[in-house]
Amino acid sequence: MENNEQTERTLTKLLIVDDNPRIRNLLRYTFSDGNYELFEAEDGKQALTAILKVKPNIVLLDVMMPGEIDGFEVCDFIKSSTLINCRVILLTAKGQKDDFQKGLDSGADIYITKPFSPSSLIEIVENIVAKQHQQN
Amino acid sequence: MKKKHSPTHEALGTQANYRLLEALSESESRYQQLISQLNEIVFTIDADGLFTFINPAWQLHTGFTPDETLGQLIYHFIHPEDLPLCNQCLQNESSSLFEARFFDKQGHILWFEACLKPIFQQNQLKEVFGTFIDVTRRVKATEDLRASKERFMLAATATNDGIWDWNLQTDEVYFSPRWKEMLGYSDAELENSYSTWYNLIHPDDVKETISSLMVCLEGDNSLYESVHRLRNKSGSWSWILDRGIVLRDANGQGLRMAGSHADITPLKRIEEKLLQRERELNSIFSTSPDGIVTLTPEGRVSSVNPTFLEMTGFSRDELMLIAEHDFTEKMRSISTDDMPYEIDREQAFTLCQIVPVKNADTAKGEIYCQENSNNVRVLKLTPCQLNNETISKVIYFRDVTIETEIDRMKSEFLSTAAHELRTPMSSVFGFTELLLIREFDKETTQEILQNIHLQSASLVRMINDLLDLARIEARTGKEFHFSEQTLETIVKQTCNEFMMQGDSRIIKSIYPKAKKHLVHIDVDQFKRALTNIISNAFKYSPEGGEISIDIQQRQQTDDYDEVGVLVKDQGIGMTEEQVSHIFERFWRGSNTQHITGTGLGMSLVKEIMSFHHGQIEINSQLDEGTEVRLWLKDHSHRGE
Known part of the structure; x- marks a missing residue:
């Protein structure tokens, strides 16, 4: 019982936002080591709902998605809200210089272009988690 | 005449003498009166040359009073150069007539015509009677005439002009030797007459x-x-x-006409060359595909060509002679760029085309440019500084709208292509890495490998499609082999060759088998286009439904008919908005996420059909199905 509570407390809430099911699939496998509680969203609108409901620690966010809200806007929303304390990793197939700038402008913590290395992504996420723990 | 009426009776003889004397004195007084009235100067000088008598006319002409004159030597009044002549005439025994210069009291020269009559007594010169007539005016006029004639001759000789002089009363014409020489004739070769000139004139002139x-x-x-x-x-x-010029008498009647005659053939040749050059330059200027504006050294617009006016919508009148600053302002007023138009910088800038804009919002530059690129022009400006007296600057405006659009499309395509390649690549790269760093059970490993394989296949398809598109677009023509084919046969072959993995549906052919339509096609390419359409019908009707193929005919013009292949499915269909994007590269409908595809298939079909001068017709209803018709020119008319 005590062990269980301990485990639950240390689970990091990770929200995966991507319209492509294969990418979501890949990310799911990447973070399938049991340290994470995974949530998924297929577009910006679903992402916003999930963020408010789940209050994730980290969001893995795609930029180009169908629908009215793109990744930049989701990121903007997270960073401008004082209620949400959450790191944003932008994962995007847009690799041009001004896209990168746009990502930084929207307040993303980290900007990663596809294709990406799952092990590097794990490392990045673990670093963030470690920092969050230190702050707590 | 009182004396005449008072004779004395006492001395008749004396009276007669008196009468005689009276008569004499009367006659003398009349002469004296006459002489004093004369305009001519009458004088006497003695043997030594001193004036002994002078009439009032002297003072009238010279200003010297009798007191100043009488007893004075005549030589004092004569111009030194004329003294010898005068002296000589005074020595003459007979009377003499000559012209000589005298001085008046102010020292001005007077021309006198002198008539001297020496009187001798016992061979001794006693005195000289004489008259002077003032001819100053006449001499002067003659002199002026001579001088002006000399000047005229001098001027004519200096300018090498020929001279003519036409007596309008006698009709005689004088042509100077130079006049004739100018035309290559000697003096004797041309007759001095009006007709000589008249006959030489060019008929057109x-x-x-x-x-x-x-x-x-x-x-x-x-x-x-x-x-x-x-x-x-x-x-x-x-x-x-x-x-x-014409010289006229007091009544305005022409007396003579005289003038000069200059050969301006070399000048005329230069003028003609200049005119020709000007015409050449003008046609270049007005037909140039580039807009051209020139500025004077004072910085004013001196010319604008029609292309520039057409590009900008300005009128010539509102631009001519305006200052450079105003010109810049005018250009800025039609520019839609954030970066303001500058005249001295080579730059591209965007202009709103001057077509009436329906929606006021769209007139705002950038959005306008992106959303409706047909209504915007991009001009590239190249200023050219000159060191010239008439033109200090030429500004060229090249319409680079199409180039800019192509550039934009190219970079957009590249960025989209990169994006589309990155997504399947993420699966391949990511999953292989996961397999390398982690242990998975057999089932999961199998699933992951399946995923990698599918995504690699998708990458291969995409690369093939891209290369095909590039090849067809380049249209080298070498890879295409057109031939006359029966459409029914080609459609049948295509359907037979087509196979959809995991789909057992059969394509229902509903066209009459007996009919034969001839078309001019590249068999492989057309089959490929048709295969893409059939493949889409299968892919986008995952829930099943009938897939049919038909061959239809329609009249295009009076000259020929068109024959079309219709592929019809009962699948997911598309909205009108989705249909409008269907030929965009990499575009895929939002409801197709679970269906594999590159987003390049319809672009390929479009390129192939345009190479066949054919058309694609798409009718689609969301959730009901799609009809695609590929229309080709029907060649069977000729055969029938």
């Missing part, structure tokens, strides 16, 4: 030349000027600048 001569002769304006051609001795034409 006669009318105008004679009419301007007549205007001058008959009109008040006595200046005549004409440029015409005269035939010279060698038979060619010399351009002559002919000028003259």
Whole structure:
């Protein structure tokens, strides 16, 4: 019982936002080591709902998605809200210089272009988690 | 005459003497009166040359009083240069007539015509009677005339002009030797007559030349000027600048006409060359595909060509002679760029085309440019500084709208292509890495490998499609082999060759088998286009439904019919908005995420059909299905 509570407390809430099911699939496998509680969203609108409901620690966010809200806007929303304390990793197939700038402008913590290395992504996420723990 | 009426009776003899004396004195007084009234100067001088008598006319002409004159030597009044002549005449025994210069009291020269009559007594000169007539005015006029004649001759010789002089009363014409020489003739070779000149005039110039001569002769304006051609001795034409004036009598009747005659053939040739050059430059200027604006050294617009006016919608009147600053302002007013138009910088800038804009919002630059690129022009400006007296700057405006659009499309395509390649690549790269760093159970490993394989296949398809598109677009033509084919046969073959993995549906052919339509196609390419359409019908009707193929006919023009292949499915269909994007590269409908595809298939079909000069017709209803028709020109008419 005590062990269980301990485990639950240390689970990091990770929200995966991507319209492509294969990418979501890949990310799911990447973070399938049991340290994470995974949530998924297929577009910006679903992402916003999930963020408010789940209050994730980290969001893995795609930029180009169908629908009215793109990744930049989701990121903007997270960073401008004082209620949400959450790191944003932008994962995007847009690799041009001004896209990168746009990502930084929207307040993303980290900007990663596809294709990406799952092990590097794990490392990045673990670093963030470690920092969050230190702050707590 | 009181004396005449008071005779004395006492001395008749004396009276007679008196009468005689009276008569004499009366006669003398009349002479004296006469002499004093004369305009001519009457005088006497003694043997030594001293004035002994002078009439009042002397003072009238010279200003010297009798007191200042009588007893003075005549030589004092004579111009030193004329003294010898005068002296000589005084020595003459007979009377003499000569002209000599005298001085008046102010020292001015007077010309006197002198008539001297020496009186001798016992061979001794006693005195001299004489008269002077003041001819100053006449001498001066003669002198002026001579001087002006000399000046005229001098001027004519200096400018190498020929001279003519036409006596209007006798109709005689004098042509100077130079006049004739100019036309290659010697003095004797041309007769001095009006007809000589008239006959040499170029037939095309006669009318105008004679009419301007007549205007001058008959009109008040006595200046005549004409440029015409005269035939010279060698038979060619010399351009002559002919000028003259009419001299008239008091009644305005023309007496003579005289003038000069200059050969301006070399000038005329230069003028013609200049005109020709100007015409050439003008046509280049006005037909240039680039807009051109020139500025004067004072910085004012001096010319604009029609292309520039067409590009900008300005009128020539509103631009001509405006200052550079105002010109810049005008250009800024039609520019839609954030970066303001600058005249001295090579740059591209965007203009709203001057077509009436329906929606006011769209007139705002950038959005306008992106959303409706047809209504915007991009001009590239190249200023060119000159060191010239008339033009200090030429500004060229090249319409680079199409190039800019192509550039934009190219970079958009590249960025989209990169994006589309990155997504399947993420699966391949990511999953292989996961397999390398982690242990998975057999089932999961199998699933992951399946995923990698599918995504690699998708990458291969995409690369193939891209290469095909590039090849078809380049249209080298070498890879296409057109031939006359029966459409029914081709459709049948395509359907037979088609196989959809995991789909057992059969394509229902509903066209009459007996009919044969001839089309001109590249068999492989057309089959490929048709296969893409059939494949889409299967892919986008995952829930099943009938897939049918038909061959239809329609009249396109009076000249020929079109025959079309119709592929119809009962699948997911598309909205009108989705249909409008269907030919965009990499575009895929939002409801197709679970269906594999590159987003390039319809672009390929479009390229293939355009190469066949055919058309694609798409009718689709969301959730009901799609109909695609590929139309080709029907060649079977000729065969029938």
